[in-house]
Amino acid sequence: MNAEFLVISLLNGVSYGLLLFMLSSGLTLIFSMMGVLNFAHTSFYMLGAYFAYTISQVVGFWPALLIAPVMVGLLGATFERYSLRRVHKFGHVPELLVTFGLSYLILELVQLLWGRSTVPYGLPTQLQGPLFTLYGTQFPKSRSFIMLVALVMLVSVWLLLTRTRIGLVIQAALKNPEMVEALGHNVPRVFMLVFGGGAALAGLAGVIGGNTYVTEPAMAASVGSIIFVVVVVGGMGSLAGAFLASLLIGILQTFAVAIDYSMVHLFQLVGITVTDQTFGYPLWKLTISQVAPILPYMLLVLMLIFRPKGLLGTRED
Amino acid sequence: MKTSPYRFKPLNIGRFLIWFLFAVALLVAPLIFRSSLALTMLSQMGYLVIICLSYNILLGQGGMLSFGHAVYTGLGSFIAIHAMNMAGHQVPLVLIPVVGGLAGMFFAFLFGAVTTKKSGTTFAMITLGIGELVASMALMFPEFFGGEGGITTNRVYGSSFLGVTFGPQLEVYYLIAVYCFLCTVAMFAFTGTPLGRILNAVRDNPERVAFIGYSTQRVRYLAFIIAGFFAGVGGGLATINFEIVTGADSLSVLRSGGYLLFTFLGGATFFFGPIIGAVLLVLASVLLSELTKAWLLYLGLVFLFMVMYAPGGIASLIMMNLRIAKYGRLRLLLPSYLALAGTGLVAVFGAAAMVEMVYHLQLNAALGPELSFLGMRLDATSLNSWFGAGLVLVTGLGLFELVRRQYVHQWGEIQEAIEKDIKRAEAM
Numbered sequence: 001m002n003a004e005f006l007v008i009s010l011l012n013g014v015s016y017g018l019l020l021f022m023l024s025s026g027l028t029l030i031f032s033m034m035g036v037l038n039f040a041h042t043s044f045y046m047l048g049a050y051f052a053y054t055i056s057q058v059v060g061f062w063p064a065l066l067i068a069p070v071m072v073g074l075l076g077a078t079f080e081r082y083s084l085r086r087v088h089k090f091g092h093v094p095e096l097l098v099t100f101g102l103s104y105l106i107l108e109l110v111q112l113l114w115g116r117s118t119v120p121y122g123l124p125t126q127l128q129g130p131l132f133t134l135y136g137t138q139f140p141k142s143r144s145f146i147m148l149v150a151l152v153m154l155v156s157v158w159l160l161l162t163r164t165r166i167g168l169v170i171q172a173a174l175k176n177p178e179m180v181e182a183l184g185h186n187v188p189r190v191f192m193l194v195f196g197g198g199a200a201l202a203g204l205a206g207v208i209g210g211n212t213y214v215t216e217p218a219m220a221a222s223v224g225s226i227i228f229v230v231v232v233v234g235g236m237g238s239l240a241g242a243f244l245a246s247l248l249i250g251i252l253q254t255f256a257v258a259i260d261y262s263m264v265h266l267f268q269l270v271g272i273t274v275t276d277q278t279f280g281y282p283l284w285k286l287t288i289s290q291v292a293p294i295l296p297y298m299l300l301v302l303m304l305i306f307r308p309k310g311l312l313g314t315r316e317d
Numbered sequence: 318m319k320t321s322p323y324r325f326k327p328l329n330i331g332r333f334l335i336w337f338l339f340a341v342a343l344l345v346a347p348l349i350f351r352s353s354l355a356l357t358m359l360s361q362m363g364y365l366v367i368i369c370l371s372y373n374i375l376l377g378q379g380g381m382l383s384f385g386h387a388v389y390t391g392l393g394s395f396i397a398i399h400a401m402n403m404a405g406h407q408v409p410l411v412l413i414p415v416v417g418g419l420a421g422m423f424f425a426f427l428f429g430a431v432t433t434k435k436s437g438t439t440f441a442m443i444t445l446g447i448g449e450l451v452a453s454m455a456l457m458f459p460e461f462f463g464g465e466g467g468i469t470t471n472r473v474y475g476s477s478f479l480g481v482t483f484g485p486q487l488e489v490y491y492l493i494a495v496y497c498f499l500c501t502v503a504m505f506a507f508t509g510t511p512l513g514r515i516l517n518a519v520r521d522n523p524e525r526v527a528f529i530g531y532s533t534q535r536v537r538y539l540a541f542i543i544a545g546f547f548a549g550v551g552g553g554l555a556t557i558n559f560e561i562v563t564g565a566d567s568l569s570v571l572r573s574g575g576y577l578l579f580t581f582l583g584g585a586t587f588f589f590g591p592i593i594g595a596v597l598l599v600l601a602s603v604l605l606s607e608l609t610k611a612w613l614l615y616l617g618l619v620f621l622f623m624v625m626y627a628p629g630g631i632a633s634l635i636m637m638n639l640r641i642a643k644y645g646r647l648r649l650l651l652p653s654y655l656a657l658a659g660t661g662l663v664a665v666f667g668a669a670a671m672v673e674m675v676y677h678l679q680l681n682a683a684l685g686p687e688l689s690f691l692g693m694r695l696d697a698t699s700l701n702s703w704f705g706a707g708l709v710l711v712t713g714l715g716l717f718e719l720v721r722r723q724y725v726h727q728w729g730e731i732q733e734a735i736e737k738d739i740k741r742a743e744a745m
Contacts, residue, residue: 037438083625090628092438093382097581098624100574104617112614112679225449225570228442236439282460290457297450304431304443 004135009254015143017250018150019212022205023223024230024242025157026198032237033174033194035092036084039099042224043106044199048072048206049215050114053121061124061211069203076199080192103220111217121215142212149208153201154243170194229296233303235313244311249296256292336502343494347487354603356486361599363493364554367500369580369591369598371547376577377585378508379540380520381433382441385448386548386576388428389421391567392451393549395462396420397556401470409475410483414496414553421549422542429541433534436523448570455564467563470556483557493554500547505588507543516540575602578620584632593631611676615669644735653724660720664713670695670706 027041048068055064079102087098123142130138161167173180173190181187210219230249234241263284267274274284303310346359368390375381397417400408408416432443455462462468473484481488507513515536518526523533556562566572575598583594605612627634641647670690674697677688686698695702 031438035438037441083621086625087628093380094624094628096382096438096441097577098621100577101617101621101624104574104578104613105621108611108614108617112611112675115679221570225445229446232439232442232446282458286457293453294450294457297446297453300443300446301431301450304434308434 002135004137005258007134008137008139009258010251011139012143013251013254014247015146015250016254017247018147019205019209020223020226020230020250021243021246022150022153023202023227024234024246025154025239026201027227027231028234028237028239028242030195030198031231032239033170034191036095036099036195037092038195038198039096039224040079040103040106041099041198041202042220042227043103044072044076044202045206045209045223046110046215046217046220047075047106048203049121049210049219050110050119050206051203052207052210053114053119053215056121056124061127065204065207068207069200072203072206073196073200077192077196079199080195084195085188085191103224107217107220114217116217118214118216121211123211127211140212142208146208146212149204153204157201166190166193226296229300232300233310235310238310238312241310241312249299252295252299253292256295257289259288262287262290339501340498343498346494347490353486356490358599358603360486360490360493360558361555361603362596363490363497364551364558365595365598366497366592367547367554368551368576369583369595370501370504370588371544371551372576372580373585373588373591374504374507374516374540374544374547376580377587377590378513378520379516379537381436381537381541382438382577383432383444383573384441384570384577385428385432385444385451385573386544387568387570387572388448388451389425389545389548390552390555390576391455391562391564391572392424393417393421393552394556394562394567395468395564396549397553398468398470398562399461401472401474401556402468406475410472410557411492413557414550417553417556418546418550421552422546425542425545425548429538429545433537433541436533436537444573445570448568448573452564452568452570455568462564463562465563465565467561467566469561472557472560489558493558496550496554500550501592504547508588512536512539578616582620582623582630584630584635586629587632587636590630590632597631609669609673609676610680611669611672614672641731641735644738646731646734649731650724650727653720653727656720657717657724660713660717662713664710664717666691667706667708667710667713671703671710674702674706 023042023045027038030036030038030041051068051071052061052064055067059067083098083102084095087094127142127145129141131141131144132139159167161171169180169185170190170193173185173187177187180190213219226249230242230245233249234243234245263286264274267284274281276285278284343363347356350356350359368386372383372386375383375386394417397413397420400416401410401413428447432440432447435443456464472489473482483489483492515526515531519531519533519536526533526536552567555567579594579598579601580591581594582597583592584590601612601616605615609615623630629636638647638650641650673688673690674695677697678686681688686696688695688697695706
């Protein structure tokens with residue numbers, strides 16, 4: 001392991017982690033405000049990528065960067081208004097189920113409209129190529145663009161929540177919806193705004209994540225469970241916790257896929273030779289890169305055993 | 318649990334009658350539906366009934382929304398198939414489902430310790446995480462899970478059991494039917510045990526249960542283990558039925574989602590709801606998927622509308638109408654039901670024609686623009702078919718809305734009348 005590998009992997013990990021945070025922040029906001037675990041959140045992420053793909057064919061990438069999230073946000077708000085609000089009175093489990101059904105539907109519709117294979121959603125010319133070269137390894141512009149957008153989004157959401165009137169109403173409705181309603185604010189409309197806003201953030205993540213990684217029907221499911229891990233590990237309803245957990249998991253996964261060592265190597269260091277005759281060889285021979293996909297879930301299990309409320313969470317159950 | 322109108326002490330004849338009819342139905346079903354397709358479907362229904370009922374111990378009775386039930390059915394299947402392939406064949410085939418059940422129970426004991434620490438939405442997220450964990454692990458250990466190809470077996474081994482070799486599908490069906498009946502009885506009996514009762518209380522009001530001195534986590538954990546056992550039995554039976562298990566399919570989160578979807582559609586609030594769900598699951602995945610490529614879209618739509626308008630599932634719709642029938646007022650609603658069904662069918666017909674045309678354009682464009690839809694020829698590229706389908710849809714929807722308003726009004730009146738009847742009966 002050398003410095004070059006370390007720096008580049010760290011940068012890649014941070015950019016992936018920030019993308020995860022763009023997704024988990026919307027999910028956390030919706031969850032802490034409405035108590036709804038939005039199962040279709042990454043479906044909105046996927047929709048953002050596909051919308052941007054189609055729009056960028058017509059008017060180019062940069063307008064799509066604005067239009068696609070707005071469209072996704074409008075869809076999200078419509079869904080909240082006509083479907084989720086109706087189910088609200090039945091309790092939290094039906095709310096989760098209705099978003100689960102929506103994720104099914106969006107997946108089918110995406111496959112119907114754009115086909116079942118990957119779509120060629122490419123980077124615009126301005127974002128192609130490396131931003132800088134470090135010890136002979138290149139760091140792509142697109143990854144740094146993700147970092148830029150995520151940070152801008154982070155700061156603007158923070159400003160919106162703490163410095164504007166609507167932000168203060170949202171924060172108040174988060175803590176005490178009945179009181180806010182009694183003061184004459186339209187809380188259901190605030191909910192609709194938050195849900196639409198969260199969906200738009202997911203859509204924005206899709207626009208920039210879709211062309212940096214791949215745009216395919218499986219993209220929602222592949223990142224969906226990771227996002228849930230982020231939210232639980234960070235602590236349910238804690239934005240700062242989601243931020244920490246996103247970076248942690250982003251870096252963890254990026255490093256893990258690049259490390260080709262297994263327990264066999266570790267045993268060799270201690271002086272024990274392990275061959276395929278040794279008991280448990282199938283387990284010892286697994287390299288870290290092979291177990292990379294399950295590391296986030298392992299982290300989830302460990303977190304639940306040793307710190308059930310998550311990194312920065314406050315709720316015990 | 319409502320007391321049924323036909324309750325006689327000390328023998329509950331109504332209940333015995335229902336169980337008797339259930340057993341008879343299991344017995345004669347393969348005699349009525351004789352084709353080999355029907356027999357395969359009946360076998361699948363048999364073990365899916367067990368799986369959906371076991372899922373409902375979590376969802377319906379415990380209020381635990383699990384996204385990882387396939388972990389326990391799938392691991393049950395894998396242990397079962399290894400037991401079948403074991404050199405020496407120590408375990409007779411009739412006991413293989415029990416092996417699967419014990420395996421499911423063991424893994425529920427293991428993972429449940431983590432998952433049941435939380436309830437509600439967090440529980441749902443954790444089960445999803447565990448589901449993904451096990452599904453990805455299956456690809457890491459090809460020695461045990463058989464990798465992409467899975468593991469195969471042969472169910473005919475050892476000495477025959479009372480002259481039955483379990484080679485023919487019919488014999489397998491009856492094995493599944495026996496297990497299906499026994500497990501259903503056992504799970505129904507579970508709902509009446511103190512644990513089953515306190516589980517309902519944990520679902521409805523965990524705080525009060527904690528106040529009277531129970532650990533809600535422990536109750537959830539025990540229920541989780543029991544559900545794991547029955548899930549494993551179902552998994553073991555599936556292994557015997559198919560003689561192959563693949564990790565990518567049996568353990569997938571998609572599979573868990575299917576159990577959830579159909580248990581809910583059947584009705585999680587009543588014990589018999591998941592049985593309807595299991596039957597629907599087989600009908601949809603075998604027959605509907607043959608009929609149309611858009612079946613997942615239809616399924617998603619039906620599920621969404623069900624959650625929004627009838628969160629009790631099909632079972633609750635049946636029970637609500639049974640209540641009306643009990644007070645002799647179902648006849649009044651019959652014309653409305655006919656009208657609702659008629660107009661609804663018209664709307665569905667129009668919508669389905671459009672959906673089928675879109676799917677045809679997307680998937681079968683090479684076969685030309687024409688497709689056959691319920692015996693009609695439609696040209697997916699001509700405006701005429703689109704306008705026609707659209708017109709049918711709009712007409713159907715409009716008429717449906719008119720009839721629906723009338724029906725809602727009528728429904729309210731009948732409910733009021735029933736309330737009055739009840740009050741009058743109490744006053745007398």
